[in-house]
Amino acid sequence: MMSTTVSLQQKVLSENDRRAADIRRTLAEKRIFAINLVSSPGSGKTRLLERTLVALKDSLRMSVIVGDVQTENDADRLKRAGGRAVHPIVTGGACHLDATMVARALEHVNLDRVDVLFIENVGNLVCPASYDLGEDLKAVLISTTEGDDKPLKYPAMFRRSSIMILNKIDLLGMSDFDLDRVKANALRINGRLEIFDVSSTRGDGLEAWYRWLSGRVRAKRDG
Numbered sequence: 001m002m003s004t005t006v007s008l009q010q011k012v013l014s015e016n017d018r019r020a021a022d023i024r025r026t027l028a029e030k031r032i033f034a035i036n037l038v039s040s041p042g043s044g045k046t047r048l049l050e051r052t053l054v055a056l057k058d059s060l061r062m063s064v065i066v067g068d069v070q071t072e073n074d075a076d077r078l079k080r081a082g083g084r085a086v087h088p089i090v091t092g093g094a095c096h097l098d099a100t101m102v103a104r105a106l107e108h109v110n111l112d113r114v115d116v117l118f119i120e121n122v123g124n125l126v127c128p129a130s131y132d133l134g135e136d137l138k139a140v141l142i143s144t145t146e147g148d149d150k151p152l153k154y155p156a157m158f159r160r161s162s163i164m165i166l167n168k169i170d171l172l173g174m175s176d177f178d179l180d181r182v183k184a185n186a187l188r189i190n191g192r193l194e195i196f197d198v199s200s201t202r203g204d205g206l207e208a209w210y211r212w213l214s215g216r217v218r219a220k221r222d223g
Contacts, residue, residue: 016131019099023106023134027117033220034117035213036135038157040150041123043143044167046077047200048209049118053078055210060217061115065089065105067097067122085109096127099134116217125154136220137162144168145175148182151189158189163196165209170199 027034039045046066053062063085066075075088087105089097102119109117119135121128140161142150145168151158158164164186172179179197186193196212198205 013130016099019103020132020134023099023103026106026111027134027136030111030114031221031223032111032114032117033217034119034133034135036119036121036128036133036138037141038121038125038128038138038161039123039141039143040125040146043123043141043146044200045120045123045141048141048165048167048198049078049120051200051203051206052118052210052213055206056214059214061113062118063087063109063114063116064118064120065097065102066120067091067101085114091122094127095122095124096131097121097133098131102133115221116213125150125157129154129156129160136216139163139165141165141167142182144171144177144179146177148178149185151182151186155189158186158193161190161193163194163212165196165198167198167200169197169204170202 037045037049049064053064056062064075064078065087066078067089068075068091075086078086087108089101089105091097091101097119119133121133125140138157138161140157140163142164144166147153166179166182169179183195186195194212196205196209198209200206
């Protein structure tokens with residue numbers, strides 16, 4: 001039974017990687033920068049995207065694929081924030097998005113009118129780590145309302161991410177969350193992580209995030 005289970009999982013991941021490679025090739029041809037945003041539930045992914053859509057709407061053409069287990073609530077929020085190309089994926093219980101789901105959503109996206117593609121993954125730091133979605137990079141987001149040992153508990157996600165966004169810094173001091181400790185823990189797992197301290201509610205640190213994102217989009221567009 002164990003060998004059958006492992007074999008099936010390898011087959012699933014192999015097929016996923018094939019579809020992800022197709023997505024990556026298509027996005028590269030269109031010079032679209034794609035970012036896979038992952039976090040635990042409630043860390044603030046959707047709020048960060050709301051602020052980003054509003055702040056950069058005049059300079060970047062943004063499309064968002066939004067994964068959720070049962071509802072389209074997050075997608076509806078992003079549409080209200082001004083998102084013109086928001087595409088929900090309801091997984092029906094699955095704890096992650098996969099490349100097939102993303103490929104189907106992209107069939108409804110006019111890629112000639114997109115500079116950056118955000119993929120808001122299902123709230124989970126375990127399953128999404130194993131699934132390539134054809135993105136340029138993964139960004140892991142955690143908040144100061146969580147434990148500062150998150151990187152040690154979920155090392156695969158932090159190892160496979162390129163940036164870490166520390167959200168809700170306006171709430172520092174409300175718990176024993178230690179900003180220096182969480183950064184040290186994350187860098188122990190992945191010493192190449194770029195780290196952003198932000199408050200998606202109050203706005204702290206968002207300008208640095210916007211500059212970084214705009215720079216990466218320009219670099220992809222200019223080849």
